[in-house]
Amino acid sequence: MRALLIAALGAAAAAAIGCGGGDTSEDPGRVTLHRLNNAEYNNTVRDLLGTKLQPANDFPADDRGYGFDNVADVLRLSPLAVELYESAAEALIADTLQVTTSQTTQMFELTGSTTSGNQRDGGWYFFSNGSAMVTAQTPIAATYKITVRAYGSQAGPDPARLQIDVPNRPPIVIDVTATSSSPGIYERMVALPAGNAQITVGFINDFYDMVAMADRNLWVDYVHVTGPLDGPQVDSERRKRLLLCDALDDAGCQQNILSSFAKRAWRRPPTDEEVAQLVSLVGVARAQGDTAEAGIRLALQQVLVSPHFIFRVEVDPDPDSLTPRPLTGWELATRLSYFLWSSMPDDALFAAAESGALAKDPSELERQAQRMLDNPKSIALTDNFAGQWLFTRALGDQDPDYQLFPEYDDDLEAAMRAETRRYFRAFLEEDVPMDQFLVGDFTFVNDRLAEFYGLPPVSSPTDLVRVSLANSPRRGFLTQGSFLRVTSNPKRTSPVKRGKWILDNLLCTPPRPPPPGVEGFPEETMATGTVRDRLEAHRTNPICASCHRVMDPLGFGLDNFDAIGRYRTSDAGFPVDATGELGDGEVFDGAIEMTQQLSANPGVYRCMVEKLYTYTGRSPFRIEASEHIDALTERFIDKGFHLRGLLVDLVTHPFFVSRRGEP
Amino acid sequence: MNRRKFLGGASAMIALPFLSSLHPRTARGADPGVPRRFVGFYLPCGIVMSNFTPAMEGPAWTSPILAPLDTYRSKLLVLTGIDNKPGRSEGGGDHAAGTGSFLTAKHVRKTAGADILNGISLDQVLAKPLSEGLPLPSLELGTDGGAAVGDCDTGYSCAYARSIAWSGPTSPLPKQTNPAAVFDRLFAGYDPDASAAEIQKRKVYRSSVLDGALGDATSLRGKLGRTDQAKLDEYLNAVRELELRVNKPVKVCRPGVRPSGTLPFHERSRAMIDLIAIAFECDLTRVVTFMLGNAGAGTVHSQIGISEGHHELSHHMGSAANQQKLTQINIWEMGELAYLLGKLQAIQDSNGMTALDNSIVFCSSEIEDGDAHRHTNLPVILAGGGGGTIATGTHRRYAGGPPMADLFIAIAGGLGVNLATFGDDGTKPLAGIRV
Incomplete structure (x- = not known):
C-alpha cells in the first residue's frame, strides 16, 4: 500500500503544482518580519504575565492568505492596531501589578438543562417556571456584584419575575420589566462565601392564557459575577514574578526587573543600551513627582509596545546575502514555540536556547519538540492549524434554521466542536496514523452527541468518551457534525461546498471560480426533489460541468448527512442518492466507500503535508517548496503516516532551522 | 490617570443628560466655519432594485x-x-472587488496574498481637511470582523472584503466591530474630571513610552532587509501618527454609558450608530465609515424572522419568495440608516443647523442586484445637506451610467474639498448633486 502510494505520488504532485521532478533545493527561503497574530498575542501575554485578559479579541481581525492567518507577508499592521497595542500594554501591566486581590468578572452563559426552557440566541429561554445554575469562583469571602441580563415576554397582570438564589441568604426577586427590544441589566450586591458559590437563576411566575393567547416567558442572556469588591489586600504572585526585587529605587534592582522582563518578552537578551533606555523611564516618572514603581510600569509598557515584542524579529548579519545561515538558538526557540504553541517559549526552551544546545544539537531540537507536543499548550496546533485547515473554526458563525433544526443548540454545537478537536488530538498525541483520518472507525462523544449520532449512551453528560463507530454509518472526519455543519447552508446541505472543501483542502486541487453570471438556485417553498436533483444543471451545462462533475459527486457521497450532520435516507421526502465517482472513474455509494477511496489517494497525504508546510513556513509558496513537500510526503507515507514524525521532520528541516537574506 | 477607575465609574454617569451641554460646542476655535462631516454607510449583497427604484x-x-x-x-x-x-x-x-472599490472607485488587484493594490478612498481624502485638529482623523466601524476560515472571496484578499476605508493603495484601514472597544478607544483617555496637570502628565507618559518604542524601531530598521523594512515601516508610521495625536489638546466630553461588548448583530448595529453620533457630538472626528456586514455577508437576519443567510438569499434567481425576504432585509437596513439620520438630526451644531444638515451620508452597496453581481445602476442614497450645498429632496435618474467617481467629486466639493479627478474614472463633479 505505501509503496503504491509513493509510486503514485509523482503524478499527484504534478497534478497539484502543474510540474514535477527537479532536484531538491537547499534554499531555505526567508520569512518576512512576522507580526504576532491575534491568537499569538493573546497566548503570549497569557504566558508572559499570567493574565486572563485577551486584548487581541478587540484588535482588527487578522488577514488570511493561503488558508491561514499566520502568513507573515499577509499580516498587515494598521494605525488602529498600534493604538490598541498601546492601550493593551497599559491595561496588561496594570492588571499584573495590581496590589489588591484581583477583581475579576466571571461571565457565565447559562448551562445545564431543565425541562422548563431551551437555549436560544445564546441565552436561556424559560417558557415555564424553572431555573439554571452557575458556579462562581470566590477566592475570598467578600461582596460580589451579580449582573443578569434579561427580558420578559410580558403577559398577564405582573411583569416576568426572576429569582436569584445564592448561598446563606434569602432569595432575591427581581421584576423584569424589560422587553426583547431592549433587554434589561439587573445588578445586585451580595456577600458570598469563599470557595465556590452556586448561583441559581430562575423564572418563578409563568403565566399562560390560551384564550387570550397571552404567554409570559423569561429570557436570560448571561450572569456575570464581579468581585471581590472588598476584603483584604494581598500581594499577588503575578506581581512578584514581574517585580523581582523590592528596592525599586535602586538602579540595580530596576535593571534586574527590566532586563529580565525584556528578555522574556523580546525572546532574546536585551542589550545594555536597551536596558539603560528602559531604566531611563523611571527618571521620567520621578520628574513628574511619581514613585519609581510608576516609572517601572512605563518601562514595562514600552517593552510591550516595542517592535521587538509585536514582531518576531530575525536579524540577518548580512541582510543582502543569499547564503543560508543557521538560526540562533533564540530565533529557533521562538519559531518552535510559535509553531507548536502559538505562543512564546517557556523557561526550559529559553534555557536550551541560552545554553546553545538548541541551535547546535538536532537531537535537542527534536527532544524539545516532543516535550512541547506533550504540553497542553500544544492544543494551539489543533485550534489554529487544524481549526483553519478543517474549517471547524467557522462552527457557530452561522446558525442553522431554528424551525427546521430545533434540536441544534449551543450544547450540541459545543459537543461537535469538542469532538473534532479531540479527534485531531488522537492523531497528534496518541500517534494514530493519519491514513485513518478519513476512515477512522472511532470518535469521541458525550451523551448528547451519542444520541444525535444514534450511538448508545455513554453515561457522560459533558466529557467526551471514545466510542467505536463499527455499527454506524459514520467513519472519519468527513462524517463529523462540525464538518457537515460548516459546509452547509442554514436550511439545506450544500454538496458543492462539501465537494469544494475536499478539492481545496484534502486534495489541494482547487476548482476554478464559476464564470460570471452563474449563480445558485432559488430556495423552494414546496420541494420538487432532492438538492442533488436540483443540481442537475451542473452536469447538463458544459461550462458548469467542467468543474462540477468533479466537485459535486464528492458532496453527494456525504448526502446521507443533513445540514446539521444528522443521518438521513431521504431529503425533502425524496430518497437520498449518495452514489458518485472520483475523478479517476472509481464509483462509490455513500460516505464509507467514498472516504475509503479518498484515503487510498496519495494526493490526500501530499495535501496534508502541503497544508502543514504552509502553516509552518508562514510564507507564500515558492517553487522550492513543492520539492520539499514531495520529499516530506514520501517520508511521511514511508514512516507510517505519523503526524508527530512529520512535525519533527518539519522542525528539523533546513527551511525551518535556517534562513537567508534577499538581494 | 487611572483608566480602569474611570471606566469603572462610567456607569455612575448614567444619570447625566446624555447629550450633556458640559462640553464646549465651539471647541474648534481655529475653525469658525461649518462643521462638515461625511459618513460612508455600506450595505452588503446588493439591493432588490425592483422594490428600491x-x-x-x-x-x-x-x-x-x-x-x-x-x-x-x-x-x-x-x-x-x-x-x-x-x-x-x-x-x-465581485463582492470583494466591489467592496474594495466601494469608496475608492479603483479597480483592485486580484490577489489573496501580500501584494494588494487599491487606491485612496473618498473618506480618507476628506479626513485630513475635515477633521483637522481633532483627536481622530476618521473612525472605521462595522458589525463583523471577518469569517474565521477559507477564502474571503474567490481569490481576493480579505482586506478588500472587510475594509472600505483605504488611506493609500496598500493601506486598508481595519474597522472596529466591538462597541465596547470603540467606546474605550474614544473615551478611555478622557477623564472629564482630570486636572490640567493630570492631563499633562498623562501626555508626557504616553509620549515617553511611544518615544522609546520608536527608538527601538528606528535602530532595528537599519539592520533589516528591504521587505522587512517595508513591514516595519507600517509600524513606524503608525507610532509617529499616534504620537502626534497624543499631543493634541484633550477634548472633554461626557460620553454616556459604555455599551456592552456582547450584543447580537442587530443590537451591535444600533450601538455602533450611537457611537457615530457620540463621536460627532463630542467632535472627536468628522469622518466615519460604517459597514453593516462584510462583502457578501452571510448574516442570518433572525431579528426580522429570516433564517437564510443574506448572501445565500441574494442569489434569488428571480424567485419571488427570495426577493420578498431580501426586500425585508433591505427595509431593515434602511431602518438602520434612518436611525443614524435621526441621531444626526438631534445634534445641534455651532452654526445653528443640525449635524444632518451639515453632513453628507453616502449609502450604497458593493453590487446592484445580488443575483446579477452587476456594478452598474447601483442603488445610491445621499442624505444630509452638506452645509447647504446638496440639492436634496428628490429622486434623480441618470442616463448613460455616469461614474460613481464623479459623484464622489461632487460630494467632496459639497464638503469644501475640490478634486479634479478621482479613482479610475472620475473627471468632473456629477451634475444634479450640488445646489
Whole structure:
C-alpha cells in the first residue's frame, strides 16, 4: 500500500503544482518580519504575565492568505492596531501589578438543562417556571456584584419575575420589566462565601392564557459575577514574578526587573543600551513627582509596545546575502514555540536556547519538540492549524434554521466542536496514523452527541468518551457534525461546498471560480426533489460541468448527512442518492466507500503535508517548496503516516532551522 | 490617570443628560466655519432594485424599500443609474472587488496574498481637511470582523472584503466591530474630571513610552532587509501618527454609558450608530465609515424572522419568495440608516443647523442586484445637506451610467474639498448633486 502510494505520488504532485521532478533545493527561503497574530498575542501575554485578559479579541481581525492567518507577508499592521497595542500594554501591566486581590468578572452563559426552557440566541429561554445554575469562583469571602441580563415576554397582570438564589441568604426577586427590544441589566450586591458559590437563576411566575393567547416567558442572556469588591489586600504572585526585587529605587534592582522582563518578552537578551533606555523611564516618572514603581510600569509598557515584542524579529548579519545561515538558538526557540504553541517559549526552551544546545544539537531540537507536543499548550496546533485547515473554526458563525433544526443548540454545537478537536488530538498525541483520518472507525462523544449520532449512551453528560463507530454509518472526519455543519447552508446541505472543501483542502486541487453570471438556485417553498436533483444543471451545462462533475459527486457521497450532520435516507421526502465517482472513474455509494477511496489517494497525504508546510513556513509558496513537500510526503507515507514524525521532520528541516537574506 | 477607575465609574454617569451641554460646542476655535462631516454607510449583497427604484423622478418618489426613510425625504437625494465599473471583478469575486472599490472607485488587484493594490478612498481624502485638529482623523466601524476560515472571496484578499476605508493603495484601514472597544478607544483617555496637570502628565507618559518604542524601531530598521523594512515601516508610521495625536489638546466630553461588548448583530448595529453620533457630538472626528456586514455577508437576519443567510438569499434567481425576504432585509437596513439620520438630526451644531444638515451620508452597496453581481445602476442614497450645498429632496435618474467617481467629486466639493479627478474614472463633479 505505501509503496503504491509513493509510486503514485509523482503524478499527484504534478497534478497539484502543474510540474514535477527537479532536484531538491537547499534554499531555505526567508520569512518576512512576522507580526504576532491575534491568537499569538493573546497566548503570549497569557504566558508572559499570567493574565486572563485577551486584548487581541478587540484588535482588527487578522488577514488570511493561503488558508491561514499566520502568513507573515499577509499580516498587515494598521494605525488602529498600534493604538490598541498601546492601550493593551497599559491595561496588561496594570492588571499584573495590581496590589489588591484581583477583581475579576466571571461571565457565565447559562448551562445545564431543565425541562422548563431551551437555549436560544445564546441565552436561556424559560417558557415555564424553572431555573439554571452557575458556579462562581470566590477566592475570598467578600461582596460580589451579580449582573443578569434579561427580558420578559410580558403577559398577564405582573411583569416576568426572576429569582436569584445564592448561598446563606434569602432569595432575591427581581421584576423584569424589560422587553426583547431592549433587554434589561439587573445588578445586585451580595456577600458570598469563599470557595465556590452556586448561583441559581430562575423564572418563578409563568403565566399562560390560551384564550387570550397571552404567554409570559423569561429570557436570560448571561450572569456575570464581579468581585471581590472588598476584603483584604494581598500581594499577588503575578506581581512578584514581574517585580523581582523590592528596592525599586535602586538602579540595580530596576535593571534586574527590566532586563529580565525584556528578555522574556523580546525572546532574546536585551542589550545594555536597551536596558539603560528602559531604566531611563523611571527618571521620567520621578520628574513628574511619581514613585519609581510608576516609572517601572512605563518601562514595562514600552517593552510591550516595542517592535521587538509585536514582531518576531530575525536579524540577518548580512541582510543582502543569499547564503543560508543557521538560526540562533533564540530565533529557533521562538519559531518552535510559535509553531507548536502559538505562543512564546517557556523557561526550559529559553534555557536550551541560552545554553546553545538548541541551535547546535538536532537531537535537542527534536527532544524539545516532543516535550512541547506533550504540553497542553500544544492544543494551539489543533485550534489554529487544524481549526483553519478543517474549517471547524467557522462552527457557530452561522446558525442553522431554528424551525427546521430545533434540536441544534449551543450544547450540541459545543459537543461537535469538542469532538473534532479531540479527534485531531488522537492523531497528534496518541500517534494514530493519519491514513485513518478519513476512515477512522472511532470518535469521541458525550451523551448528547451519542444520541444525535444514534450511538448508545455513554453515561457522560459533558466529557467526551471514545466510542467505536463499527455499527454506524459514520467513519472519519468527513462524517463529523462540525464538518457537515460548516459546509452547509442554514436550511439545506450544500454538496458543492462539501465537494469544494475536499478539492481545496484534502486534495489541494482547487476548482476554478464559476464564470460570471452563474449563480445558485432559488430556495423552494414546496420541494420538487432532492438538492442533488436540483443540481442537475451542473452536469447538463458544459461550462458548469467542467468543474462540477468533479466537485459535486464528492458532496453527494456525504448526502446521507443533513445540514446539521444528522443521518438521513431521504431529503425533502425524496430518497437520498449518495452514489458518485472520483475523478479517476472509481464509483462509490455513500460516505464509507467514498472516504475509503479518498484515503487510498496519495494526493490526500501530499495535501496534508502541503497544508502543514504552509502553516509552518508562514510564507507564500515558492517553487522550492513543492520539492520539499514531495520529499516530506514520501517520508511521511514511508514512516507510517505519523503526524508527530512529520512535525519533527518539519522542525528539523533546513527551511525551518535556517534562513537567508534577499538581494 | 487611572483608566480602569474611570471606566469603572462610567456607569455612575448614567444619570447625566446624555447629550450633556458640559462640553464646549465651539471647541474648534481655529475653525469658525461649518462643521462638515461625511459618513460612508455600506450595505452588503446588493439591493432588490425592483422594490428600491422609484418609478418616477422628482420629489414625489415612492419606494417600498425606502419607506423607513420617509421622515427624512426632504433631506435625501435618491440616485439611480450610476455605475462603479472599476468595481468589476476578474473572473469572480465581485463582492470583494466591489467592496474594495466601494469608496475608492479603483479597480483592485486580484490577489489573496501580500501584494494588494487599491487606491485612496473618498473618506480618507476628506479626513485630513475635515477633521483637522481633532483627536481622530476618521473612525472605521462595522458589525463583523471577518469569517474565521477559507477564502474571503474567490481569490481576493480579505482586506478588500472587510475594509472600505483605504488611506493609500496598500493601506486598508481595519474597522472596529466591538462597541465596547470603540467606546474605550474614544473615551478611555478622557477623564472629564482630570486636572490640567493630570492631563499633562498623562501626555508626557504616553509620549515617553511611544518615544522609546520608536527608538527601538528606528535602530532595528537599519539592520533589516528591504521587505522587512517595508513591514516595519507600517509600524513606524503608525507610532509617529499616534504620537502626534497624543499631543493634541484633550477634548472633554461626557460620553454616556459604555455599551456592552456582547450584543447580537442587530443590537451591535444600533450601538455602533450611537457611537457615530457620540463621536460627532463630542467632535472627536468628522469622518466615519460604517459597514453593516462584510462583502457578501452571510448574516442570518433572525431579528426580522429570516433564517437564510443574506448572501445565500441574494442569489434569488428571480424567485419571488427570495426577493420578498431580501426586500425585508433591505427595509431593515434602511431602518438602520434612518436611525443614524435621526441621531444626526438631534445634534445641534455651532452654526445653528443640525449635524444632518451639515453632513453628507453616502449609502450604497458593493453590487446592484445580488443575483446579477452587476456594478452598474447601483442603488445610491445621499442624505444630509452638506452645509447647504446638496440639492436634496428628490429622486434623480441618470442616463448613460455616469461614474460613481464623479459623484464622489461632487460630494467632496459639497464638503469644501475640490478634486479634479478621482479613482479610475472620475473627471468632473456629477451634475444634479450640488445646489
